[in-house]
Amino acid sequence: MLQSIVHVCLAGLSQGMFIWLVASGLTLIFGVLGVLNFAHGSFYMLGAYFCFMVLRALGENFWWGLLLGPVCVAAVGYLVERFFLRRVYGLELPYQLLLTFAFVLLFDDLVKIFWGAASIGTPPAPGLADSIMILGRRFPSYNLFVIAVGPLLALGLWGLLEKTWAGRIIRASSSDREMASALGVKVPTLFTAVFVFGTWLGALGGGLAVPYLGLLTPGMGEQIIIEAFVVAVIGGLGSLKGAFLGALVIGLLSAFGTRFLPTFDMFLTFILMAGVLLWRPQGFFGEAR
Amino acid sequence: MSKKGMNRRQFVKAGLMTAAAAALGPAVLKPTSLWAAESKVKGPIKLGYQTVLSGTLAGYGEFHKMGAIMAMEEINTAGxxxxxxxxxxxxDSTLKAPDAIQNARYFVDSWGADFLAGIDSSGQALALAPVMAELDRVLMVTHAATEKLTEEQVFKNGVKQIFRIVTPTYQDGNAAAFVAKDLPVKTWATINPKYEYGFTCWNMFKETLSALKKDVTFTAESWAPFGTTDFRSHINTIMDAKPEGLYSVEWAGELITMVKQGIQAGLFNQVKHVMFPVGAAMDVLEGLGAEMPDNIWISGRYYFLYPNDKSNNDWVERFHKRWQHYPAYVSEGAYSTMYAFKKAVEAAGSKETKAVVGALEGMTLDSPAGKRVFRKEDHQAMYDVPWGLTVSNPKYPFKIMGKQVMVPAKDCFARPPFEGPGTKPPFKA
Known part of the structure; x- marks a missing residue:
């Protein structure tokens, strides 16, 4: 029983960390730019495909792919923000949603044109291809790596936002855009920077997913973006702390649900979201608006 | 909000057009049907094909297209x-039932299709049945596997317009049970899709295996929703239950992911007998490559190296030359569909629905998968597909079937009238 519980916990934690990686970029972009970016799941997908492309080109080494792939996607994010998204900041929410949704369709088709519609099998990560024994059952070492990366990234983000000059500017602009602008912050440049960084986070999630899922499929961003949205809503849209906690809760809930309450496993996540929306609509750490 | 309005308008338009077609249809079509026997078929022959072309399963749609296009090219070159x-x-069928219905209506009402084909999801196939009766065009199903389509819609409700060219769930549930009865396994468990297809197959497997072998028990079930990317919790459930055998109709990318995560967790070291009824699908074989464990039981709706005869081997070679891929089972189904319509239209001397239905019923078709016979009662094509154990082969960059076992369609397909004794396998000789 102990073996079973520990392994379900580990499965839930690694699941949660992926959702966190995607949700962090999503919620950061919403917090600062006020844009609900539907295309964020596509950046996750592109992160995986670019990672694959780089690792193919550089001798099947996943680590090069993880290092360079998300950077390429961040460049794509730059183009999207600079030439498209920037034009709709002043418009109503539906225009932003439509535009980002258009990018979802566009990226799905581009992936199909460049890499084909069939799923592509991918190699494991060098050095972490093995499993280690935990209480008599094997657990992939790569997943332990993912479980470690999640909190490290959270810590890094926290440090960046709370302890650096750039972080203070970001926080200032997100709480009052006009005042920040009046005080000399170049808000458009800041928005581009934050969007590019958020894109990189989503793409990093995709890159990390390559050895974990073992295959790439067009449309692979669709499932994760729904979970990331749920997590962002539960945690409070715009709150990184909330997204981290929300991802942990959803990951563990879904793992325990699958193992111990299999009839209701899909249900649990949405029950939680409905509950949060009813009794704490701003989410765990969201500010009431 | 504006979206809703648009839909309503489209809906009204479609409704009006259908009503107009229904009112005009009989009057316009009658003379042709009288003269059909003597007059030659007036072309072109238009076929509307819908399959999944977006999302994670878009690869399946591409394989459908390869088979259909190749047959079209060959047929048109030959006259x-x-x-x-x-x-x-x-x-694009998108796998959603409303879209399948909209596509079918577009094909028939706007584009003027003579025939329809395709359909991947069982839910879509069942939703389309009453629509096909109303549109009165033949639909050849090339993937959706639920036996309810042919047993209930065609046989019981008399929707004569629907045929299925590929093996249904009988191959996945019943044939699997015939293979399982000879394995040294007394406890079985499953990780299966949490929808119609998964439930049906597992029930069929359990019932047929229980009838064939007395001392088997089914110890654990874990149901994975559509779109599952993390099977670790499901694998934990199975490893906790410690069954001797694992049965799973997970398919496409989800099967690939499940197998990879199973290998990492040591699942295949613990459970020695594993059956994947759709594991012989080309996307799975290619996707897993050398990583597919050895000695896994796999099958499909067609396996590219069976039958090992000139006709099939030539076809596989032509296909590989044309597309740089080995044919998936959906490619074979789509390819054979075009030849089925060709044979039926030429036999009937007409492309009219009633005449073509008559020609297809009981028709024998020589196809890459071997000889198919469309059963008259339920319009299900009868043909044999092997089960086999995975093994490496230097000729291919993926695992193929080594040892094969054949459970003929006549032994594992349920028989009309599908109710009462003697209609479900095992049958008495």
Missing amino acids: GIAGNKLEIEFR
Whole structure:
């Protein structure tokens, strides 16, 4: 029983960390730019495909792919923000949603044109291809790596936002855009920077997913973006702390649900979201608006 | 909000057009049907094909297209169908039932399709049945596997317009049970899709295996929703239950992911007998490559190295030359569909629904998968597909079947009238 519980916990934690990686970029972009970016799941997908492309080109080494792939996607994010998204900041929410949704369709088709519609099998990560024994059952070492990366990234983000000059500017602009602008912050440049960084986070999630899922499929961003949205809503849209906690809760809930309450496993996540929306609509750490 | 309005308008338009077609249809069509026997078929022959072309399963749709296009090219080079050119239009079925219905209506009402084919999801196939009766065009199903389509819609409700060219769930549930009865396994468990297809197959497997072998028990079930990317919790459930055998109709990318995560967790070291009824699908074989464990039981709706005869081997070679891929089972189904329509239209001397239905019923078709016979009662094609154990082969970059076992369709397909004793396998000799 102990073996079973520990392994379900580990499965839930690694699941949660992926959702966190995607949700962090999503919620950061919403917090600062006020844009609900539907295309964020596509950046996750592109992160995986670019990672694959780089690792193919550089001798099947996943680590090069993880290092360079998300950077390429961040460049794509730059183009999207600079030439498209920037034009709709002043418009109503539906225009932003439509535009980002258009990018979802566009990226799905581009992936199909460049890499084909069939799923592509991918190699494991060098050095972490093995499993280690935990209480008599094997657990992939790569997943332990993912479980470690999640909190490290959270810590890094926290440090960046709370302890650096750039972080203070970001926080200032997100709480009052006009005042920040009046005080000399170049808000458009800041928005581009934050969007590019958020894109990189989503793409990093995709890159990390390559050895974990073992295959790439067009449309692979669709499932994760729904979970990331749920997590962002539960945690409070715009709150990184909330997204981290929300991802942990959803990951563990879904793992325990699958193992111990299999009839209701899909249900649990949405029950939680409905509950949060009813009794704490701003989410765990969201500010009431 | 504006979206809703648009839909309503489209809906009204479609409704009006259908009503107009229904009112005009009989009057316009009658003379042709009287003269059909003597007059030659007027072309072109238009076929509307819908399959999934977006999302994570888009690869399946591409494999459908390869088979259909290759058949069309061959048929048109060789003089067409009864002297008429074959035209195919493809549409994305998206796997959602409302879209399948909308596509079918578009094909028939707007594009003027003579025949329809395709459909991947069982839910879509069942939703389309009453629509096909109303549109009165033949639909050849090339993937959706639920036995309820042929047993209930065709046989019981008399929707004569629907045929299925590929093996249904009988191959996945019943045939698997015949293979399982000879394995040294007394406890079985499953990780299966949490929808119609998964439930049906597992029930069929359990019932048939229980009838064939007395001392088997089914110890654990874990149901994975559509779109599952993390099977670790499901694998934990199975490893906790410690069964001797694992049965799973997970398919496409989800099967690939499940197998990879199973290998990492040591699942295949613990459970020695594993059956994947759709594991012989080309996307799975290619996707897993050398990583597919050895000695896994796999099958499909067609396996590219069976039958090992000249006709099939030549076809596989032509296909590989044309597309740089080995044919998936959906490619074979789509390819054979075009030849089934060609043979039926030429035999009937007409492309009219009633005449073609009559020609297809009981028709024998020589196809890459071997000889198919469309059973008259339920319009299900009868043909044999092997089960086999995975093994490496230097000729291919993926695992193929080594040892094969054949459970003939006549032994594992349920028989009309599908109710009462003697209609479900095992049958008495």
